[in-house]
Amino acid sequence: MTTPDTQSCTACQDLERGREQAAAVRDRxxxxxxxxxxARHRARHPAADEAVNVMREQGPRT
Structure with missing residues (x-):
């Protein structure tokens, strides 16, 4: 999930794109x-607190 603070982070975008591609081919x-x-990247990211909290609230995607 992209948040306003992570939209400009290329690493966040690349990781999210990779996750989406893996999900598209059902590679769990x-x-x-x-x-x-x-999670590791965002733990070191300036938007870490917000992003981690959002991920925890949403739980695992199916």
Whole structure:
């Protein structure tokens, strides 16, 4: 999920695009990998608090 603070972050966009592509081919292992990579990236990101809270509220995607 892109938030206003992460829209301009190319790494966030690349990770989200990778997650979407993995989901499109139903590769759940890669989707999980991207969830971990996104969480790690956003933990060091200026918008980390907001992004992590949003991800926790939404829970896992199916």
């Amino acid at each position: 292992s890669k989707v999980t990998d991207f969830h971990v990579l996104i």
